[in-house]
């Protein structure tokens with residue numbers, strides 16, 4: 726606990742001078758006329774800004790056997806995929 730010494734005084738036979746700032750034990754018997762408590766609650770920390778996570782980025786596109794291995798196009802049917810694959814064979 727930090728205290729400001731308000732006037733010259735002794736604590737446990739140690740002389741504290743007026744105007745000094747000193748660290749004293751909580752158990753120390755001090756007179757509030759002689760010491761002013763300096764420890765104050767810490768100011769509020771700035772609130773952390775939480776960014777919303779874009780869930781769309783995390784969505785993995787669903788794939789099936791009807792996905793063209795060459796271009797990734799998803800066909801609606803096996804026949805469609807076959808006919809689509811032919812378009813790559815040139």
Ligand SMILES: [Zn+2]
Nearest residue numbers: 793795796798
């Ligand atoms: Zn393709």
